Amino acid sequence: MSLELLIKSIMGLTALLAVLVVLLYIPSAQKKKKELQKEKKNGEIKRKVQTHYSLEEIREIVKQKPSTLQEIQEALEVVLKYYPHIHPKLGLRPHPESDIYMDILFKAARHPNIDKSVLLHFSNQLEKENESYKKEINDALMRGLNSRGL
Numbered sequence: 218m219s220l221e222l223l224i225k226s227i228m229g230l231t232a233l234l235a236v237l238v239v240l241l242y243i244p245s246a247q248k249k250k251k252e253l254q255k256e257k258k259n260g261e262i263k264r265k266v267q268t269h270y271s272l273e274e275i276r277e278i279v280k281q282k283p284s285t286l287q288e289i290q291e292a293l294e295v296v297l298k299y300y301p302h303i304h305p306k307l308g309l310r311p312h313p314e315s316d317i318y319m320d321i322l323f324k325a326a327r328h329p330n331i332d333k334s335v336l337l338h339f340s341n342q343l344e345k346e347n348e349s350y351k352k353e354i355n356d357a358l359m360r361g362l363n364s365r366g367l
Contacts, residue, residue: 270292270295272296272300272317272318272321273317275292275293275295275296275321276317276320276321276324278292279292279293279321279324279325279328280324282328282329284328284330285330286330286331286332286335289325289328289330289331289335290332290335293321293325293335293339296318296321296339296343297339297342297343297346300318301342301343301346301347302346302347303315303318303343303346303347303350305349306349306350311350311353315350315353318343318350318354318357319353319354319356319357320357322339322340322343322354322357322358322361323357323358323360323361323364324361325339325361326357326358326360326361326362326364326365327361327362327364327365336358340354340355340358
């Protein structure tokens with residue numbers, strides 16, 4: 218009898234421990250969700266307030282599908298305002314930093330929310346500021362437009 222009582226008490230304590238562990242983690246998971254939502258909202262507010270972006274941040278804005286036309290237009294205007302010049306070519310080779318510009322242009326051309334006037338304005342201004350990169354800019358633009366789904 219005592220062995221049977223011992224086994225039943227161990228099983229009961231194990232079940233009680235399992236219930237307590239579940240109750241311990243449920244509130245913390247909800248707190249984490251709320252914290253993530255607050256951080257996301259704060260991040261969006263900071264993103265709207267920020268006036269000067271790095272090229273990597275601009276690339277991420279253009280890359281994201283939910284970005285609106287206004288966000289993309291502002292990001293491209295920041296490129297034209299603060300980063301209009303691509304480093305000069307290294308002989309016949311483009312400078313390695315030019316890849317960031319070409320990727321921004323490619324992603325902008327592929328973006329579903331982009332407007333043709335915004336895209337043409339950006340590519341024309343970039344070509345005007347960087348005559349030696351005219352071919353690369355046109356190639357990136359055409360690759361982006363050709364890769365869009367019909």
